[in-house]
Amino acid sequence: MSRWRHPKPRSKPREAVEPDLLRRVNAVAVLLGAVDVTAVAVVTARFPLDWRWTAVVAAALLGVRAACRLYRRRLWLSWFHDLPRSAGATAVAFALVTLVGLLGLAGGDLGAAVAAQWAVLGFAGLSEPARLAVFAFGRWCRRRFHRCDRTLVVGAGKVGVDLVGAMLAHPEFGLRPVGFVDPEPALDRAALPVDLVDEDLADAITRLGVGTVVLAFSHARESSVVDSAITAHRLGCTTLVVPRMFELYQDGPDIERLRSYPLMRLGTAPTSRPSWWVKRAMDVVLAAVALVVLSPVIALCALAVLLESGRPVIFRQVRVGMDDQPFVLYKLRSVRMQGEDDSQVTWSVVGDRRVGPVGRFLRGTSLDELPQLWNILRGDMSIVGPRPERPGFVREFSAIHELYWARHRVPTGLTGLAQVHGLRGDTSIVDRSRYDNYYIANWSLWLDVKILLQTVGELLCRRNR
CATH class of the missing domain: 3.40.50.720 (NAD(P)-binding Rossmann-like Domain)
Structure with a gap:
């Protein structure tokens, strides 16, 4: 059976989404967070701290504990197993509060700094017994109510x-x-x-x-x-x-x-993380600004295409996006129109006689890709992601190459990890697929920023980094 016929996850109906959202809310994690917030409120009220030191203590304790993943979902509800991580997080918070006091960042009052240190120690004395109770309560609920x-x-x-x-x-x-x-x-x-x-x-x-x-x-x-x-x-x-x-x-x-x-x-899947909304917001802002700033460049390129080979200037082509959904991709036309359009089934390679001087320049500088900023604004694509391919080639590659179909788990992109490693045009599909799936498995906002910087370096220096 070809990989293209491999049963893909289908889009869920709206009524099936709500239970998923409720299921992701983990009661134990919420209770652990509530316990720590309450403990912070109690100790900062108990010790004579002004608003600056209250903010420092709260940020140090809750920030470090969140970074140490003390509020994560978990199978094993064991206070003893979690104690070293919790104690380590509290020790780091204590060190941060001490550093702030030594540097005088929250005021030079030594008494307030000492009170903040005692507040951190008091937090440990309140939080740990409460966490023990939360873990015991969670185990009891799972056994008693089959949660x-x-x-x-x-x-x-x-x-x-x-x-x-x-x-x-x-x-x-x-x-x-x-x-x-x-x-x-x-x-x-x-x-x-x-x-x-x-x-x-x-x-x-x-x-x-x-x-x-x-x-x-x-x-x-x-x-x-x-x-x-x-x-x-x-x-x-x-x-x-x-x-x-x-x-x-x-x-x-x-x-x-x-x-x-x-x-x-x-x-978790990248698209289910809160940081994915940050990625989408950045896509919209950057694409909108780029369209405005680069509109004269797009207009000049469009005029050059018109003078070289006539209309149409904008080339429209069906590509496959996230969850195998087709969309219309926009590019500046770099290939002369000669009879019937065979672009959906023909692979363009280096030395294609249909590509004139203007087309070669647009392709070499990637200026022909600029209209895809509109696709990004529409939500068809992202700035960074696997490059979109035509439906016919998706079927062909999915039938031959393992896990090619899996690269459609996220929106396609204007640039991607494979492209900054030199995999553009007529290059290995296996390597492209491997890079794309690596990108999805390791996605982060920093990885997107790194790919954008590498893309700029590639465009300016014309070499792979």
Whole structure:
């Protein structure tokens, strides 16, 4: 079966989105945050601090604890397990408050600085017992009221069965197994503790209201397991992976524990993070400013195209965007129109005789891409992302190259990680796909900024960095 026919996650109806939003609100994380905010309010009221020192203490304590991910979602509600991280965060906050006092940044009153230090210590004395109570309350609620995430396990082998058994016997970990997904189960269907789901993973997630997908070992091809991870990731599920040689794995920032099994927690989909809204706002602002500032350049380029080869000046072409949705992409035409338009099925290569001097200049300087700023304003594209491709080539490449289809998890971009590494035009599709999927897996606002800076360097210096 070609990868193009691989069942893709479909857009959810509006009524299915609201439960997802509610499911992402983790009660334990909210309570832990509320406990710390209350403790900060109590200690800053108890000690004689002015508004400046109150702000310093609150920012140091809550900021450091948030950076240390003390308010994260978690399976294992263990105060003892979390205590070293919590104590370390408090120690860092104490050091920051001390530094502010030594530098006199919040006023030169030594007594106020000492009071702020005592406030931090008082915070620890109030917060830790309350956190212990929150963890105990969370475990009790999971056992008593079954406040657990509906979970699918991909892989119906010994490890998968053990994991499901642990979930059923220990609901305090917050996972409720509702089925296995495995095209080649190692055990007989009747021996499985929960049902074997015969439908596609995306359909099962939607039908069963699944919030967590656990990837255990399976006899299916490795690429199928990766496909499952991307599908779950794309549908907004929490994705946990049993690592190879799991017996040797140590606890770490992204490692959960389900009894004796370590589970690696994959990061959430970029489009579901709050920082993605910052990316979209930056796209709109930068694209609008660029359109205004570069409008004379676009007009001159359009005039040059008109004089060289006539109309149309703007070239319109159907491309594939996020979630395989087609959209019309705009470019300044760099190829002479000769008879029937075959651009949807013809790959343009270096030395194409249809490209005149103006077209070569526009392509060499990437000025032909400037009208895509309008696509960015419309929301069809982003400034940074995988480059969009034509539907026919998407079908062809998806059928040949593993995980090419997965690059459509985010909006396409005017520039991208593959492009700043020299993968433009007639270059390796495998390498492009690998860079694009790396970009999605490691997306951050800083990565976007770095790609933009590399793009500017590439345009100015004409060499890859």
